Amino acid sequence: MKEKGDRRDFLWKLGIGSGVAALGAQTIASMRSLVPNVSYDAPTTVKVGMPNDFPDGLKFLPDERLFVFRQGNTFHAVSAVCTHLGCTVRAEALPQPETKVVAGQSLRLTHRFLCPCHGSKYAGDGTNVSGPAPKPLTWYHLSVALDDGQLVVDLARPVERDFRLTVA
Amino acid sequence: MSTDVPETKAASSGASPEAPGFHFRRLWSWRPVSDRQAGDAVVSNFLLHWFPAKANRVSLSWSYSFWLGTVSAALLLLLVVSGLPLLFLYIPSVERAYASVKDIEYVVTFGSWIRAVHRISAHLMVVAVALHLVRVFLTGAYKNALGGGQKRPWNWVLGVAMLVSTLFLSFTGYLLPWDQLAFWAVTVGTNIASSVPAIGPAIRELLIGGRAIEQPTLIRFYVLHVLFLPGLLGVLFAYHMWRVRKDGGLASADRSALTARRVEQPPSKTKTYTLLGVARGTAPRIRAATLESGEETVNSVSDLTRRAAIVVLGTIALVGILAVFVRSPLEEPANPLITPNPAKAPWYFLWLQEIVTDTTIHLGGITINGAFIGGVVLPGLLITLLIAWPWLDRSPAGATGLWFARTRLRQNLVFLAIVVVILALTVVGTFLRGPYWHFYWPWQPWPELPSKI
Numbered sequence: 233m234k235e236k237g238d239r240r241d242f243l244w245k246l247g248i249g250s251g252v253a254a255l256g257a258q259t260i261a262s263m264r265s266l267v268p269n270v271s272y273d274a275p276t277t278v279k280v281g282m283p284n285d286f287p288d289g290l291k292f293l294p295d296e297r298l299f300v301f302r303q304g305n306t307f308h309a310v311s312a313v314c315t316h317l318g319c320t321v322r323a324e325a326l327p328q329p330e331t332k333v334v335a336g337q338s339l340r341l342t343h344r345f346l347c348p349c350h351g352s353k354y355a356g357d358g359t360n361v362s363g364p365a366p367k368p369l370t371w372y373h374l375s376v377a378l379d380d381g382q383l384v385v386d387l388a389r390p391v392e393r394d395f396r397l398t399v400a
Numbered sequence: 401m402s403t404d405v406p407e408t409k410a411a412s413s414g415a416s417p418e419a420p421g422f423h424f425r426r427l428w429s430w431r432p433v434s435d436r437q438a439g440d441a442v443v444s445n446f447l448l449h450w451f452p453a454k455a456n457r458v459s460l461s462w463s464y465s466f467w468l469g470t471v472s473a474a475l476l477l478l479l480v481v482s483g484l485p486l487l488f489l490y491i492p493s494v495e496r497a498y499a500s501v502k503d504i505e506y507v508v509t510f511g512s513w514i515r516a517v518h519r520i521s522a523h524l525m526v527v528a529v530a531l532h533l534v535r536v537f538l539t540g541a542y543k544n545a546l547g548g549g550q551k552r553p554w555n556w557v558l559g560v561a562m563l564v565s566t567l568f569l570s571f572t573g574y575l576l577p578w579d580q581l582a583f584w585a586v587t588v589g590t591n592i593a594s595s596v597p598a599i600g601p602a603i604r605e606l607l608i609g610g611r612a613i614e615q616p617t618l619i620r621f622y623v624l625h626v627l628f629l630p631g632l633l634g635v636l637f638a639y640h641m642w643r644v645r646k647d648g649g650l651a652s653a654d655r656s657a658l659t660a661r662r663v664e665q666p667p668s669k670t671k672t673y674t675l676l677g678v679a680r681g682t683a684p685r686i687r688a689a690t691l692e693s694g695e696e697t698v699n700s701v702s703d704l705t706r707r708a709a710i711v712v713l714g715t716i717a718l719v720g721i722l723a724v725f726v727r728s729p730l731e732e733p734a735n736p737l738i739t740p741n742p743a744k745a746p747w748y749f750l751w752l753q754e755i756v757t758d759t760t761i762h763l764g765g766i767t768i769n770g771a772f773i774g775g776v777v778l779p780g781l782l783i784t785l786l787i788a789w790p791w792l793d794r795s796p797a798g799a800t801g802l803w804f805a806r807t808r809l810r811q812n813l814v815f816l817a818i819v820v821v822i823l824a825l826t827v828v829g830t831f832l833r834g835p836y837w838h839f840y841w842p843w844q845p846w847p848e849l850p851s852k853i
Binding site: 349350365 | 587588591592595605606609610612616736737738739740741742743753756757759760767768770771775836837
């Protein structure tokens, strides 16, 4: 007879408990092995070319899924990854470029962006205008490589929309 | 072959076949010559083990169940059988997956036919399983009319789980060719998972095995498709079948039991407790209803087995012939650089694509992504509602196993309204969406768009 709180009951619970604990730990171990410890993904800091090779206006870099804008000697980079579900948006040239003040800085807008998957629309500065996109396209940090002077984009470093890189 | 088996057996056990107490069981016989052989057949034949000895007449009718569950099972069988050769031919590597599917389609002898059988069965299975669910709902077949150990609501829950498994199998299946459809479907599908607050990004990383869609992603979805999900569906299928037996067959049998004329049963001269005794009605009876009588029931062999064979063989024939004429598409190889425009999911997910498009909510300063509302919350609610429905249904037992029971009118209308909305969204997504997911009437031409960005 097992009675609540006696030795037999305690050992019974201990047995069941350790069985459950062992099963749980092994399940967690198996699941954990599926979470990668090393990323073999492409690096997030990428050299994208000499600043002077960029045309005035927009250049799309498919590998980085990135739009690089040039206006004279200032540069900025806007992600082409739709903030809704991650499709690559397409740029559409505006009939008339317009100038707008974005985050305290004046910005010449030459394009707008459209997503082919669910129809989100973004203005030239990345602001989500219509469709399901919940937030603006991300702007990324640009710098000049110290060794060869190429433009370097840091895809792990989002920046505010007043960011500009001026190349001397 | 069967004649020398008893001898070897007898030799090995040291007893002759005629020895007292020795009872050799042949596998089974279609034409039993004795009661004992018939009894052995019932025990050792899998089909007779699966089916009851006697079946309710209404549950065999074409117009009650449309045999949609059997059709689904036949398609599952076809998918497993056609999947086996594909398993030898397909290579789950991002470099070679597309080429191997292309080889299956254009190089392998009968390859395109086998792939077409697999693909057509998959599409039809989504249809058959969904229609089966609609049939079970509209006939109130998830209700326990008799009680006494019946757990039909639980079997309904198993059925919902099987529908979801079927959809996941389809999803993981169309990723494997690693074409444009595949790549962008994984992108969108895993970003839906990623939209869950807090844990979403971790779930996505676990699903795709990293932060980018690469080799670890393909191998994960491959293992899900060929091992994990079929295994799950197989277990659920067996459980589903077992519960149908435990619950006393289709719900129409409950109805027959409720409405059967109660007639005084003549006491039988010989009583036997064997399975055959139950089948022949010589076992002692507990109920006075005439369920065992010829008016309500028929012998499973051959009335049930014949129809099951017609349905299964008919399904196989239909798919086999369709697969000769309908070719399976293969899009361009996966290209992470270009999203197709428009990028459409397969037809059975277009209602979801339509929902994630329309459900981004701006409330004051807060924006909730449609990916979360339309991709996670609404489907989750829908599945929860389906699962909970049998416990919300308060209709009387008489509404069990009857098409469009008057007492279930309101819930049938609510259910049909949901079905109609899903169908309407599917139609919109399929026929009325063009480039950039803009709305176009079918007769409106799509604009010419530059292919380069």
